[in-house]
Amino acid sequence: MKKFFAVALGILTAIGGFVDIGDLVTNAQVGARFGLSLGWVVLFGIVGICVFAEMSGRVAAISGRATFDIVRERLGPRVGMANLLASMAVTLLTFVAEIGGVALALQLVSSVNYLLIAPFVAFIVWLILWRARFSVMENVLGLCGLTLIVFAVGLWQLGPDWGSFTHQLVVVDKPGDEQWRTWAYYAVALFGAAMTPYEVFFFSSGGVEERWTTEDLGVMRANVFIGFPLGGLLSLAIAGSAAMVFGPIDASVDTLGQVGLPAAVALGKIGLAVALVGFVAATLGAACECGLSVGYSIAQYRGWQWGKYVRTQVAARFHLVLALSTVVATMVLLTKVDPILVTEFSVVFSAIALPLTYFPILVVANDPDYMGEHVNGRLANVLGSIYLVVIGVAALVAIPLMVVTRMGA
């Protein structure tokens, strides 16, 4: 019974913790403009994140070390540094976007300018990173993030033509008034949003924080293979709701306030209130994950003591990085940069950094010195290789598409 509870809790937090500001904004933008015609990218991205999250979770459970702890040792300092720079730059950018996302969500509740709220949000994030227990942070914010299910309920309430939605999902097509290059740009953005590097970083390091062993492989796989796909369905629900409300009036989505409107249209004030709780929980949870991921990546590369499972004094440099990265993220936000624009950049740059993040995972997961009998099987290797090719293509075309389409204009 206790094990069942642990599995259920893990799945629920994986669902609630899957969506972040990038998923919220990108899915709503794409839904409003393209309906569900890019929904297959979300589904494809979910399979990809499952493949690599399972690998990195397995590495953590078998070796007792986070994947990137091993990368430098296995692939040398140059690859380790390239990996560190690429993933950390994107994670820091995502950290800025997530803190901005929490501030924007609170602005919707209070109508106080997000710039005034952002420093308080950053302080709360730092406090959670410093004081809260890892499991409490993960479970509470993950479970609160589950409230985003309101978008699935809202979509059902809005009564879409399910046949048309299904058709859009399975047929590669675009609305007549959109260009293929714009369609391709948003496909890359959605893929980047679904496979954000920090998620795997956090997942593998979190496994070490929670002291996973071989016995935890089943629970880990249940979290990944049930929780992540169900979390991904929330992304589709957000896109579907935006398609129902903004599609017919031909309006684009550019703000977090617009992302919440479908919940209000479908379910009134109660639906809107639940959606707002979901916005705050999802972005706050993701902000904590990003902050920790920055600390994890630097500490693991430098070989410092890291993690929330050791006392603060023991991992002082790790906690210093957490504090400094929170300050840097806040300073960037206070330059009045638009958090939604930062989000748009972060998902596209995430696509660019993907090869440097995911290639080392595939290498380490195939090394019998670390993995023993738990090295990748044929299926994991075939899927991993296919995704690496797709990731490589996405990374190559991301910047040209960004320039040619003027960021999806």
Next chain:
Amino acid sequence: MTGRAGGWRRAAVAVSALVSLTGTAACAPGTPDGDSWRIDAQRAVSDASSAVLTAELALRQNDHGRVFDHYLQTVLVESEKGMSKAADTIGSKQPPQAERERYDTVTGQIDEAAGLVATARIAVVDRESDRYAALADRLAAAADALQKLEDDLQHPPRTGG
């Protein structure tokens, strides 16, 4: 020594000239060709139309008791910012000769709609809920006009004669 000083002076002059030229170019409005201007204008009108439609949608939802006052206020403020951004985007572009007339139409309609969104925001901040329905109707008309203008911008300007 003199030669080296002369070299430095020439370099300093060249750098100053380059900086001045760059500065001048940066201050001058962009002068896109006809097609490029039309794409920019379409984008600005489309963004403005989205902002107006969002403001209208939010006001109507408030009429049905489906949104909170603070939420409505924030959505209206964001719409107003969106209008201002759209106006800046197209206002800073130098229109080609053939598009001067439509430039006036585009900037005029965006400014008019921006004024309307600002009026709606003022009403929302002052909680004058009895004005919401009428304002939503006016916003709908403004959005309709913007969408017609966007359609018109898909084609090059009609030449007289």
